[in-house]
Amino acid sequence: MLTQQKTFTQQAVAVDVVLFTTIEDTLQVLLVARQQDPYAGQLSLPGGIVEREESVDEAALRVLKEETAITDVYLEQLYTFGEPSRDPRDRVVTVTYYALVNAEQLDTAAGSWHAVEELSDLAFDHQNIVQYAQERLRNKLNYTTIGFQLLPERFTLTELQNVYEVILGQRLDKRNFRRKMLQLDILEETDEFKINGRQRPARLHTFRQAKGMKLQERGLVVTF
Amino acid sequence: MLTQQKTFTQQAVAVDVVLFTTIEDTLQVLLVARQQDPYAGQLSLPGGIVEREESVDEAALRVLKEETAITDVYLEQLYTFGEPSRDPRDRVVTVTYYALVNAEQLDTAAGSWHAVEELSDLAFDHQNIVQYAQERLRNKLNYTTIGFQLLPERFTLTELQNVYEVILGQRLDKRNFRRKMLQLDILEETDEFKINGRQRPARLHTFRQAKGMKLQERGLVVTF
């Protein structure tokens, strides 16, 4: 119950963002090196303090923009971590987000990409946060179309399958995968092909939102 | 990125809890009447400010205990709402939770139960929060076993089906429902029956956690 005072106990509220991309058949996250203590020199998620005049979602977008100069991004709130001991300096409640980008579209990133399977020694509880983001991503892949956020506008079905295999961590049957995707009625063939050296060219497709699968439940910022 | 200062911008962090139960074939939420402005006299979710020495989860449990004197409860974090304008007095970021109890086990509640389908004029953005909690509950019912949290330890299959029907908002086929539940291998027959007047008595079952369905992903406080 809210107290009768005009002001309440105050504490710092932060956002941290797990930005995923796929590079060469691995799932990668953007990390930045911390400049000062605590955890100086260690890698951490891009994050920052929520200012009083911005929403928490806006803070997450701002942090992403500061670190990567990207604005077109799938962004979804993940979980709020509120253990008093998670920041050694002061009580900081952090609202975490995860985001998906196609690495090709990224101009520059202040941080660097790291394979999620090879992370070690992240600052704070950021390793846990990445792991939870990965679980969420894996689950959502099965009943939404967020996977397309990791691809350019036009892509081959093999590229799409690679996204699914990388996130799910297992190989998929090519024919079954294509049958399932095509019958969702969310893909559109283009007249163009991707030429890949001395192989048969692969037809490029585009994604169009349709019935059957939903992209999001709430709170997402998406631009196509 | 965290600033170099030792202290950060501070703001109030609250928790609000959507406590669900089922009463007579309707889904109900616990609401309390606000004593003072803003929204004095209107109904609101039980909630409170997170103190500096407790985790956000602990704050949610504390609030529940203050309002209902219950401690054995399924509790799961829902979403964090951080629009600057959502509280007219001051910036308040609220971390919301939802909880499930069996109404029969509840001793006393400071608030009162209200059918979710008939809510109106809740304080703050609490109507949105209830609606989102209801969506989450509906989704989770399909791939977890949280539904059992709304039942006493021993229950009939018809009572179980009622829980599913009330949450999903649709009638289910009795034979298909029972076949599906039984083959999950999470129910145990007891030797006892529930006698319901001039009808055939119904066998009581108990729930036991098993493979196949998972109860939770993270952050839950559960006691059986």
Add this chain to the structure above:
DNA sequence: TTATATTAGTGTAGTAACGACACGAATTAA
């Protein structure tokens, strides 16, 4: 004691989704 009203409890058949599986087509480089 018998009849009636009410909910409990059970099986089948048709359909749709899923998983496993192999080969010809198109291209480039040698």
Add this chain to the structure above:
DNA sequence: TTAATTCGTGTCGTTACTACACTAATATAA
């Protein structure tokens, strides 16, 4: 022209899902 590589396609068996109706067990009222 040949070799190497990835693209793109269909079938069959199994499993899961949907729709659907009657008998069993009890309490009450006649």
